[in-house]
Amino acid sequence: MRDAPLLRLALRRLRSHPVEPLLLCAAVLGGCALVSAVSLIGAVGREQATHATLSALPDARRDVRAQVRYEPAISSDAGGEAVAAAAIDRLGELVQRPARVRVWGPLAPEDELGTRLVSLTGARAPLLAGRAPAGCARRRCEVLSLSPRPAPGQSFKVGATKLQVVGRTRLPEGVRPSATVLHGRAVLVSDGPAVARMVSQSRRFSVFTAPLRPGRVEGAQLGAIADRLERHLRRLHQEDLTSIVSGPVAELRQIDRRTSIAQRRLLVIGIEGAALLIAFVAFLATTRRGEVALGNAQLAYLGASAPQRLRLRVLETALPTGLAVAVALAGAVVLAEAVRTAEGFGASFVASALPLSTIAVLCGLALAGTFVAVGWGRAPRAARGRVGPLEAGALVALAVILWQASTTGGLDPAVLARRDAGVPVVLFVPVLAVVAGGVLLLRLLPLGFRALERLARHGPLSFRLALLGVVRRPALAAGATTFLAVALGSALFSLNYRTTLVDQGQAEAAFRAGAAWRTSERAGSATSVAPLTRYRSLTREPPTPVIRTAAKMDVVDDPIDADVEVLGIPHDRIGALSGWRPSFSRTTPARIGRALAKPRARFRGPRLAAGATAIRMWARAPFQSAVTVRLLTDGQQFGALPAGGIGPAWRHLQVAIPRGLRDATLASIVVGGSSTSSAATGADFGSVQQRLAGGRWVTVSDLGDWEAPDPWGESVLVPAGFRHGPVARGIRVTFVPIGVSLIRPSFDLPRALPALGGPDIPRGRVDVKIAGVEVALDVVARSRLLPTVTEQPRRFVLVDYDTLFAYLNGTQPGLIEPSEAWFSSRPPPGLGARLRRAPFRSAAVVRQDEVERTARNDRLALDAQALLLALAVVAALLGVGGLLIAAGAMVRDEAQEQAEYEAMGVDRNAVVLALRLRLAIMAALGVAGAVAGGVAGAAMTASLVAVSGAARVPLPPIEARVTLWSCALLLAAVAGAVALATARAARGPRPSIATRLRGT
């Protein structure tokens, strides 16, 4: 073997000088361990995210479903069913045992809406009423009704068989066929020969439903599973063209895309961390240049050619780096296997944790470590203004940064978040910035040192010696300072990045919730949380009513109205909005609240007594009309009391007040029109009286201060005297016979509602249509974003709740009720369960703490934070370690010079002070560079968070954070290192001056 002597020499040198190779091995091992850990973390995160996401999907989106049709008139057998069953079987453990629903054609073929038989196998239908059926025996079958009719107790005959309905049931949500298959009346029967006889000539649909098992889906195999599922579904459809097949292929692909992007991005962050360790290798190599040069010279004298010397150096460095990679790889495999066993992941997990890309990166790290150790260990050629590979690399790095910043919008977090690229170039920007900044620093520092040394010539001797030492070995000092700046800058950057991630999670949660918690409930087709008084059973805090509704807005030059989200929040609550940022608007929330209350309206009316049990009034109308009294409760709920019909003759209307509406506000009296029109032309009313406890009637309102609102303002309400009527005085109202005819207590409504508009809402007068009502808005302020508005974050208006409530209900009382209830105190225990029970209507709740917890507990996010923290710690340790190594190298390299100074009469304390000053100068410059770089890098973190997060547009936008405490901590660490290094130099055992003078 040609290189055997070189190998032997390399091994001998490694054994004789183990410190350098050990450090090299440790650095590369650290880099490899970091990348392996990141890869493993990414794989674990992928598995868990896959499982969690699939589990959170509604059943319908997880189901593999096949619907086949059998027409006895066309085909002789039911082969389609077998094909579908077999196809689902082929998916094996991935899916649960399929449920099959058979729906036969109507028993009376001519009546499509007639009763049909349905059977269910593989799942259970809950018994809602009656009893469980006994099945079929002889010519009698017991069945369950799946529709209001036939009702339990009914029976009917199919051929010779009598079907007896014994109860009511419904098909489970996940297996229910589509409405086109299961419509009209249906009964559930037990499948069997009896049923087969009954429907032997009937067509039927069979629906197979097999939900995907989240626990059986391996994150690493998502793509393959999606492919397999798609293949099977396509094949099934091809085998039976009448079949309708579906499966969660799109969902799987989406999860695959998201998790694989996150995994790749995590890997890139890991690689960047490893790059720092490679920089450490470069720095180490710099400190050993003298020894390497001596070794090369020795070999050259002995006849070793330049390639031989290079091969020897490569061998010397490749052995430790190769060993590091081997150890890291073996450790990673063992760890991945242990994690797989502990977490119960599938067999492919190890390959997923250590994919070829990771192994390639590890090998790349070994190569980079070797290359850097060899390259940086060589003495630089002395030449001025030379553009070497380092400078070229820095220029390229700068060019990439500029290109990203200026042309592609690649540093815009929103743009980045929308991109699908797995590894956007921006992820490399930090390392490129470090390269560019590092080279710049490396080249500028010697000039700076020289200038400092000139300035210090009249200074104290120790200061002179300190700077003279730097100037005599500028490469080492510049290298150490640059490495310190790079390492500490990386640590600061990582900490800032992490803080930004954490803060962003909190900010997003606060933005999404807007309050500590808020609820909304479906009430029929509308959303309403009224009556708000129900929430007293949950918390002592009175709920803040909020209206959230959609509106249409005219857009100039666009025939289609734009959708706008309208939010009505009490003006005095706007100042306490969670998730608000000063950057949203130039106006503070408190001032916005005050602005929205000028002018302000409030729905008012006479209040019924708490003990009032009935109300009454005299009324008449030119035409037959129905009178309804509307009340508004304290819980912001409108109640309607039909008081009866009226005609041309006076009628005394009396209506009892239900218990829930006592103590309410009299909101309006609606006069319904004839059967052909909902509007009335007019009516006369006497005063409204209430019956108090004890049967005494007292007047609530004489209606004299009421008004008859309509959009055109043409209805007229005037006091009137009725000479021959049962009441002498009252009111007469003349309606515009369009829309709803009503009278209500009078209160002022502004012509235009003061509003806060989103970026797409113009300032000034804006007309929107809310629930069919034209509403004029006066946009007095604008905001970039508004907490809780996430669907269309640029198109929203915010108005005062009371004003909006009065405005909308002013013309149609009961048109709108509060759609959300907001709370600022901590959610009560068991909130979710309590909201699912009466009197609540399965209220949906958004809790800030839960949103925050979900974001915080996201495995990938957690892993990224842990990784960044680890990176920061490693970088800081490397920086401090580098300083200590530099101090050691200086003491070693300058031993002879220092001995000369001592021989001249300089005392040892002055020499140590010089070393201390020099380290302090280097540390100060390094820390300054690190802080500058770290703070400058922090501005970039917003972009990075956008791409390394969940690959979605973040709301609110990411704001970079700078952690001052981390700067202080790093400063303390560096100061400690300087003190330690100099203390070691001052107090450690040292050879005599004579020994050092001889250089031995």
Added chain:
Amino acid sequence: MTVVAGRDVYVIHRAPSGDVAALRGLSLTVEARETVAVLGPSGAGKSSLLAACAGRTRPSTGDLDVLGVSIAAAGPRALDALRREQLALVPQNFNRALPRDLTVEEIVGLPLRLLGRWGAAARETVAALLRRSGLTTRAEARPRELSGGEQQRVAVCAALIKGPKLVLADEPTGQLDAVHSKLVIDLLLELSGEAGASVLVVTHDPAIAARTARTVHVRDGRVSGEGAVEPVLVVDRQGWLRIPRSVRDAAGLHQHVRASARRGAVVLTADDEPAPVAATRPPAAERRRQVASTAVGVEQLDKSHGTQRIFQALTHEFAPGRLHVVAGPSGCGKTTLLDLIAALDVPDRGVIRVAGEAIDAGDALAAAAWRRRTLGHLSQHASLAGTLTARENVELGGAARGMAPAEARDAAERWLEWVGLAALGDRPAELLSGGEQRRVALARAVIGEPSLIVADEPTAHLDRANGATVLHLLKRAAAEHGATVIVSSHDPDALEAADEVFPLGSVGSKGAATCSAP
């Protein structure tokens, strides 16, 4: 066959401070089996000539063929092959030639291993060489366990084991005493002769030059003469003629001469004012401070390095106002004695008195204060700050002794003038020649007007003229300043210049020294 053929060779080094022409039109031929000594002052271009012959530096212009390979035109591979197979390089500093991690046997055998010629025959060759060089018993030793002479012999064996065609030796005995020098040069010439190799050896030592077949004198990057005792001056192709200093001094020639020619002769007549005397006088302040109280006495001094005893009961008195040379073979403790006198090391036993005061090197602060007051120390490896000018380097010495900046500046001017380098005060130290650097280091050492000057091998690595200048300055410091000057050296010129020689070891016995070195 011509082994080295150089014609009008220029070598220009590019340095951060500017370009430096090391060779300026040098022409030289070396025939097969010829042994050539290259003599010349420091900075004359001797080492550059060797580096160019070894293909480590390419001629900037001119032709240089070595063993038929054009150094200027050959590719890196060809030069590598030339060095690996046909050239032997023997360095001045054996530290630079011997890997610290290998044994003597491995070092000597490594060139053959690198050539792929390792085998039983090669092992036998290594063993034979070690026998020839007297290193058989040290075959398993590593370089740090060997003396300087042994290490240089190992370097010679390692260089010559492959049977080269040309041996390039750069002051191979520069760090050795006379005894070891002879051993090494004998070995070098014998082995070269047996291998049939030509030898080009750079040296300052006329004794070595006398052993070679031919002597070439190099000055200012050109061959200035040939011949050992009275060299024949060479007029180069451009017409340049370098007149040796000795000839100029004898003729009283300075900067300007008038030349007249007649058939077969060129007559040069001095046309200068007499040289100013003041420049060579010591500063007035120094002359006034002549004292006779800095006698240095060592009494019953014991010193060991590890298990090796250097002195035992060494006693001697160094009188003030005299140049003392401590002589002796390598390893005999010359430098150690000087270190002890300079309070740079602590004796195991015994007392050192300077001007009657016992020196306690164990008290670091007191010793430093004493050195500031009393001592001027010139180290063998004295290194100047290359980026500082000569003046700034000397000023730094003043600052180290507690002088105010203005005072240090004035003193630096005076002492630079004293060492004859006032004109070069603003030149960066890295651009000064070796001899000039040594004089700047001397000025830096004496800027505090010390009463005791200690110089370790002050003429090492200097050519004879520069060495003589340094010795002359030291002698003047003793005679005119009244300082006690103690110098360690094995340089015959130093011994000749000494007012008193204190031999250690086998050189002689003038005092009560014992020495364990051979």
